[in-house]
Amino acid sequence: MGAAGGRRAGLALALALAAAVVLAAWRRRRPRPVREVLFFPSPPSCTEALLAEAAEPGAAVRPCPCPLPRGDCSLSRLLRLLLSARRSLDICLFAFCSPQLGRAVQLLHRRGVRVRVVTDAQYMGLRGSQIGLLRHVGIQVRHDQEDGYMHHKFAIVDRKMLITGSLNWTTQAIQNNRENVLVVEDAEYVEPFLDEFEKIWEKYNPINYRYFSKDSK
Amino acid sequence: MGAAGGRRAGLALALALAAAVVLAAWRRRRPRPVREVLFFPSPPSCTEALLAEAAEPGAAVRPCPCPLPRGDCSLSRLLRLLLSARRSLDICLFAFCSPQLGRAVQLLHRRGVRVRVVTDAQYMGLRGSQIGLLRHVGIQVRHDQEDGYMHHKFAIVDRKMLITGSLNWTTQAIQNNRENVLVVEDAEYVEPFLDEFEKIWEKYNPINYRYFSKDSK
Numbered sequence: 001m002g003a004a005g006g007r008r009a010g011l012a013l014a015l016a017l018a019a020a021v022v023l024a025a026w027r028r029r030r031p032r033p034v035r036e037v038l039f040f041p042s043p044p045s046c047t048e049a050l051l052a053e054a055a056e057p058g059a060a061v062r063p064c065p066c067p068l069p070r071g072d073c074s075l076s077r078l079l080r081l082l083l084s085a086r087r088s089l090d091i092c093l094f095a096f097c098s099p100q101l102g103r104a105v106q107l108l109h110r111r112g113v114r115v116r117v118v119t120d121a122q123y124m125g126l127r128g129s130q131i132g133l134l135r136h137v138g139i140q141v142r143h144d145q146e147d148g149y150m151h152h153k154f155a156i157v158d159r160k161m162l163i164t165g166s167l168n169w170t171t172q173a174i175q176n177n178r179e180n181v182l183v184v185e186d187a188e189y190v191e192p193f194l195d196e197f198e199k200i201w202e203k204y205n206p207i208n209y210r211y212f213s214k215d216s217k
Numbered sequence: 218m219g220a221a222g223g224r225r226a227g228l229a230l231a232l233a234l235a236a237a238v239v240l241a242a243w244r245r246r247r248p249r250p251v252r253e254v255l256f257f258p259s260p261p262s263c264t265e266a267l268l269a270e271a272a273e274p275g276a277a278v279r280p281c282p283c284p285l286p287r288g289d290c291s292l293s294r295l296l297r298l299l300l301s302a303r304r305s306l307d308i309c310l311f312a313f314c315s316p317q318l319g320r321a322v323q324l325l326h327r328r329g330v331r332v333r334v335v336t337d338a339q340y341m342g343l344r345g346s347q348i349g350l351l352r353h354v355g356i357q358v359r360h361d362q363e364d365g366y367m368h369h370k371f372a373i374v375d376r377k378m379l380i381t382g383s384l385n386w387t388t389q390a391i392q393n394n395r396e397n398v399l400v401v402e403d404a405e406y407v408e409p410f411l412d413e414f415e416k417i418w419e420k421y422n423p424i425n426y427r428y429f430s431k432d433s434k
Contacts, residue, residue, distance in 0.1 A: 005226075035405055035406070094383075146393075148258060148390075148395065149390075149393070149395070151394040152396065152397055164397065165381065165383075166368050166381075173366075177367075177368040178361070178368055179369065180369055182399065182401075184399075188252055189252070189254060196256055200395065
């Protein structure tokens with residue numbers, strides 16, 4: 001190889017090295033998409049510190065006197081994922097009775113996150129349901145008007161993280177049932193769920209309610 | 218660049234081209250992982266031709282006289298994904314009553330696929346449950362012995378394709394409910410579900426059953 005060829009080869013090597021450095025820096029800056037599986041039952045645990053810290057970040061948290069363990073578990077992980085919301089939280093849940101998850105959702109609403117909840121008409125009035133409390137603080141809730149169940153159990157955080165599975169957000173399901181939750185940050189899965197949410201949200205708009213029976217027409 | 222440099226550059230180019238051709242061929246041979254989302258309700262549809270063709274591939278299928286539509290729908294897609302099993306099908310289902318899905322599972326069992334079913338003890342005896350029929354043809358079924366529900370709704374095809382979501386395999390859920398099913402061929406999601414299945418399968422082994430109450434001890 002002549003001197004000119006050597007210089008060209010050196011230049012090509014330098015360019016390749018620079019490209020590798022830029023690529024590595026770009027990859028490091030872009031957080032890896034969240035990809036997780038959570039299984040339940042999750043043992044009873046104290047989530048007081050987690051929720052108090054989320055309510056007032058940086059404030060001194062008074063230690064909770066309860067005897068429950070404070071370690072990480074599927075419920076605390078689910079709470080952390082939800083509490084990572086900055087702009088929006090779209091929830092589509094057959095049954096929502098968990099006081100801890102209810103508190104997290106109220107907290108996000110207070111923080112200015114746009115929360116929307118879709119639920120099942122037949123289950124939202126059950127004892128312990130969080131739906132009334134969510135409505136009371138001003139969170140938008142819509143419910144089905146159909147014969148079948150609104151049986152979805154998913155949430156979408158900031159229109160990019162999908163949390164879905166078999167788990168209804170009830171203490172019974174969290175502490176006693178065998179359940180699974182997938183966490184997916186991948187547009188190929190998230191976008192169909194966003195479309196489904198928007199479709200259902202519009203379909204269950206109260207302006208479309210029919211308050212008369214077929215006979216009264 | 219001298220003659221030797223030119224020859225080396227030519228050789229490098231030829232090698233790079235050969236590598237690109239091999240890589241493209243390898244990518245073409247390796248099927249793209251299945252990544253799907255199915256939503257329900259799925260309209261009532263005739264799956265007779267699909268199931269008959271799967272039972273006897275290539276045989277002349279007698280046209281079904283029923284008036285139901287035969288087009289693709291979420292149920293037919295779910296059936297096709299299950300019927301793609303060649304070696305194993307591991308099912309973990311709270312409720313299993315759909316005759317069409319039951320027929321597909323029996324068909325796989327007859328074809329020599331190793332089928333294992335885990336279900337919920339309180340729901341497996343309900344009217345219309347497929348569990349008794351599956352056991353009758355020799356499919357291994359195990360059920361929980363716990364207070365909580367075995368509330369999972371997933372299946373794993375050939376230990377590599379995960380089918381999971383909110384959908385119980387019942388005609389009510391398929392035709393009337395709002396439900397979702399994710400289909401994932403990605404070891405990062407599939408392996409935790411395989412581990413969960415094996416753990417539950419062993420835990421619910423009948424040799425571990427306790428037929429006595431605490432008082433009779």
